[in-house]
Amino acid sequence: GAVVSQHPSRVICKSGTSVKIECRSLDFQATTMFWYRQFPKQSLMLMATSNEGSKATYEQGVEKDKFLINHASLTLSTLTVTSAHPEDSSFYICSARTLAGVNEQFFGPGTRLTVL
Amino acid sequence: KQEVTQIPAALSVPEGENLVLNCSFTDSAIYNLQWFRQDPGKGLTSLLLIQSSQREQTSGRLNASLDKSSGRSTLYIAASQPGDSATYLCAVPSGGYNKLIFGAGTRLAVHP
Numbered sequence: 001g002a003v004v005s006q007h008p009s010r011v012i013c014k015s016g017t018s019v020k021i022e023c024r025s026l027d028f029q030a031t032t033m034f035w036y037r038q039f040p041k042q043s044l045m046l047m048a049t050s051n052e053g054s055k056a057t058y059e060q061g062v063e064k065d066k067f068l069i070n071h072a073s074l075t076l077s078t079l080t081v082t083s084a085h086p087e088d089s090s091f092y093i094c095s096a097r098t099l100a101g102v103n104e105q106f107f108g109p110g111t112r113l114t115v116l
Numbered sequence: 117k118q119e120v121t122q123i124p125a126a127l128s129v130p131e132g133e134n135l136v137l138n139c140s141f142t143d144s145a146i147y148n149l150q151w152f153r154q155d156p157g158k159g160l161t162s163l164l165l166i167q168s169s170q171r172e173q174t175s176g177r178l179n180a181s182l183d184k185s186s187g188r189s190t191l192y193i194a195a196s197q198p199g200d201s202a203t204y205l206c207a208v209p210s211g212g213y214n215k216l217i218f219g220a221g222t223r224l225a226v227h228p
């Protein structure tokens with residue numbers, strides 16, 4: 001089946017540093033990847049849509065300069081949280097959509113970010 | 117604007133019961149609907165995807181139905197087990213790039 005990986009699974013950093021999270025589709029190509037964040041006991045909130053070779057599309061209220069997204073290839077998208085602050089602590093999840101016609105999304109295992 | 121609602125928000129049942137989780141959406145013009153499972157601190161596992169032309173999908177003890185005209189989907193879990201304890205999310209694609217709009221989820225606890 002379609003597998004999506006994320007790295008790292010957990011990261012703790014100091015306030016003011018930048019953190020990069022990778023999302024990879026392991027056994028399929030994905031022209032489109034999505035980045036979500038999830039606060040405790042809440043549902044997923046879409047942050048941005050990432051398309052290979054073009055600029056990401058951000059949802060309203062999401063700072064593009066703070067959450068930098070790069071989709072360098074059909075199997076890799078990265079999310080960089082710049083100058084992280086404690087309020088950025090959250091669970092970040094990516095998903096990838098297959099090129100096939102089913103239009104199904106597959107999700108990564110998530111990255112737990114804690115900013116001290 | 118598409119909105120997705122799930123009821124109940126939480127459910128606690130004894131092992132062996134048959135369950136029905138409900139999902140409703142405001143815009144019936146959808147391509148498909150997906151049901152996911154999320155364990156605490158983990159990512160999402162896709163359970164079932166129903167295309168707009170289908171009325172139901174089955175996988176093992178799970179059966180999902182879709183009624184586009186009324187904007188509803190149900191997830192039926194037969195003979196529930198403690199291992200079924202998780203949060204169940206439904207989602208529909210909407211807007212550009214068919215981004216998924218999620219419901220708030222149903223937290224299910226199945227006790228022995």
